[in-house]
Amino acid sequence: MRKPRLSWILVAFLLAGLLAAPVSALAEKPVKMGFVYIMSGPFSTYGQFAKQGAQLAIDEINAQGGILGRQVEAYFEDSTGKADVAVRAIRKLVYQNGVDVLIGLDSSGVAKTVVPTIPEMKTPLIITHAATPDVTGSLCNKYTFRISVNINQNIKAAALLAAESQAQTWSTIGPDYAFGHQSWEYFKKYLKEKKPDAVFLPDDKVAFAPIKTTDFSAYITKLMESKPDGVLVSLWGGNLIDFVRQADAMGFFQSGTQVLMTLGAATEVLYALGDKMPEGIWVGTRYWFLGNDTPQNVAFRKAYQKRFGQFPSYNAQGAYAAVLTYKAAAEKAKSTDKEAIAAALAGLTVTLPVGTITLRPEDHQALTDAFWGRTAADSAYPIRILKPFKVFPAQDVTPPADTTGCNLR
Amino acid sequence: MEAFAVNLLNGCSWGMLLFLIAVGLTTVFGVLGVLNFAHGSFFMLGAYGSMQIMHLFNSFWLGLLVGPALIALLGMALEMGLLRRVYGRDVSYQLLLTFALLLVLDDAVRIIWGPAYHVVEAPPLLAGSFAFFTHSYPVYRLFLVAAGPLLGLCLWAFFRFTHWGKIIRAAAMDRDMAEGVGIRVPLLFTLVFGLGTWLAAVGGALAAPHQSVGPSMGERVIIESFIVVVVGGLGSFPGAFVGALILGLIESFGTVFAGRAQMALPYILLAVVLLLRPRGLFGREA
């Protein structure tokens, strides 16, 4: 006789829950933006930067009268860096919060698995961080855009640098997941084009470390044993910090090897390492706060530093820039209708702190410059800065639209 | 030959760090019968705690001394407040309670210190590197290789020869009997848990100059230290030492031979040992 009573109670609860279930709000006064980044867990530093950048942009826009005269409202969701959670977050933003645009995505894996679900939501998505070529390649769709540098662009610039250097034999150390392997494959492809006699170490000589690695000594030993002239380092974040310190202690940077770190100029890495970042290393980034002195970048840099006490990281700039990009698209379309925005974003040219970018209509990838520089000490800054700083123009590093595998028609 | 020697050294230093973490885990399991999921979080707290002290007083050694002691106090408080209530229960409840603790502690660290990465410097005495064949090898790593066995030896002597050590061993063997002869077992358990957390925190403090301090530190070591403890034999002291050494060496040499299976090596080791010798290399018969 116990069971039925409990079941009834639970049924009653469920009924009450159904009746009380929130009905999605209908009033659509403000422009709603939904942000999906990694807000918690080990990589939350990226999400927190993005949130700061987004807030700065939204506050500035709202102070100047909003978008098309409407105030902007932000909704932040946590992807936790996992694809299923990110999909749920996006569904919440679209169906529950009724956002007009989605902005975000840190991890390539998440981007790759989430992008195919975007067409069913019929909401424009602006990717600001994830670098996998596929989301503006084989998986591209009408609603998905990327304003940040992708792996192709970043690595093409690395290959151009490598071609200029004396180094003949190349090796790599990268994270043991798609990003690390893709970086190495593209590097080989692009350097081979520029310098056909370049030699690449075989797969059993290069080093790929699982992302949970904290002790890189075995990988560093492996690299140093094979004595390459140049090494492409595609580690990032905490892995890169561990690698740099341990490699420095083992004399790796003193061995005369040419080192290219594809994400070495990320400010979270530079701040953590401080003066322990070796000088004279080539490091790449998606955005460099001293990269240009246009009024827009100077204003952004100053405002960000004043409010958050640090120089803006590339992810902060990414979210900031995405908000501005949306504003430009809305003004071009004279509407916030999702279809109109998606149409306006295609082919849009907009000036951002990072520089002027164009969202290529064929595959929705931004034509954006790639940045590399050599680490140097400067007493005016608490972190290593880049001197000299090299800009690789978008047209030199972006693969032609007909080679990306994207077919929007 | 040279590569072999360097890899051997790499494996040993990583193994000894694992040993420092695992030895606390195995001690707590041996006496309290609890497999502590939050052990990695105490490792992380040790790193953050000692980093904080180091920044305040600008001394590595003071941080190493004070930081882990504070974390041990926290551990003892948690044992008295929470863990004590589930001793009689099934293992799964203890695992779950400590898993819940892990969730709380990991998030708390992120809230207190923020999500950014931090870097701790080795003390001047241990900074720099020495020539090793044609390589240069950091002094601090050698210090780690030495610190593991040294601490292990101290612990062994403590359990073997001191009054308290003997009491703890007695309580581990037969709780009721120990209570019968007048040992205050609950107090003892608290102290042992404190010792376990202290060991984890010392591991964290010692790891700090060698790796970046960040909110994922604990998560990264917990499963590996579980593997060490199970492979060595739950509750076994020499087992933790040998298990840690084996795992360290396998991971180090695995970079040379394992290729894509690298990531699975610890789990393969775990499965093979459990299938062939379920009580672990040095475990007592259950």
Added chain:
Amino acid sequence: MSARGFSGSVIATLVLLALLLLGPCILPIYWTMIVTEIFIMGLFSMSFNLLFGFSGLLSFGQAGFFGIGAYTAALLIQTGFPSLWLIIFCSVLVAALFALAIGYLCVRRDEIFFAMLTLGFGMMLFTIAHNWRELTGGSDGMPLCSVPPVRLPGIEWSLFPPVHVYYFTLFWTAAGVFILWRVVRSPFGLMLTAVRENKQRLAFVGADVSRIRLAAFVIAGGLAGLAGVLFCVFNRMATPDFMHWAFSARPVLMTILGGSGVFFGPAWGAAIFFCLEQLVTAFTENWMIVLGLILIPVVIFFPQGIVGTLVQWLGDRKESRS
């Protein structure tokens, strides 16, 4: 249980089913999707509880079989396999076969050793999914741009709209739960409980303990695989995360939250878990700390879980009245 009690239970279940059938008419679309996810994780947790609650085996590798189901389905869909029925059948079969092989090695161990062994095997599966880039797409996982429609004689039902996915999932979850219910109520189910209560005694009376456990392991693995297929269809993806030990921890948490001693406890645990998560993340990003702070008192004071405690409380009250 009296005859009247039984019929009452059936009526309550039917009313519940009717409510769930009406769900999408009442619920906003986002909540329809959350309930879909609750079905899937509920089925996953209940299949886990066949091992944990009914057999006393704490498995930390169930995500491996969940992932096998998801990946098999994703691979079949990607190769253009047209029949969804066959895809589901094959995926469950493959998951069950993996469970048979791994279970054969694991079921002789108890308690913590069983937990660690299943953890080890689960993580090996994870490594395969993560590193076999040519087959599984590696760490990025497998995105699916479309899923074949449900084909019944005369009907073709697309799984694009969320509401269709809801009913599809409800149907298969109900089927999975029905199988579990039959298993638990069968003589075999009684034997399982007996193994949990006293392994030695059962061995003395001539039962093959390992074989009983293995059978439970295979059923649980197959149903975890079914949950994996549903998750793959629902999210249109398969990623290595589905196989990680952190994913295996989900059904454990949900089961403890709901209660391992009640048949539907794990499913209610899943519902509680998701509703709490929605509630908490509306206010803070630190969902984990809140979850931990909720779990601690549940484990200490309500070891039978929230629903389990409710059942017991109602039972006690009734007994004291009579």
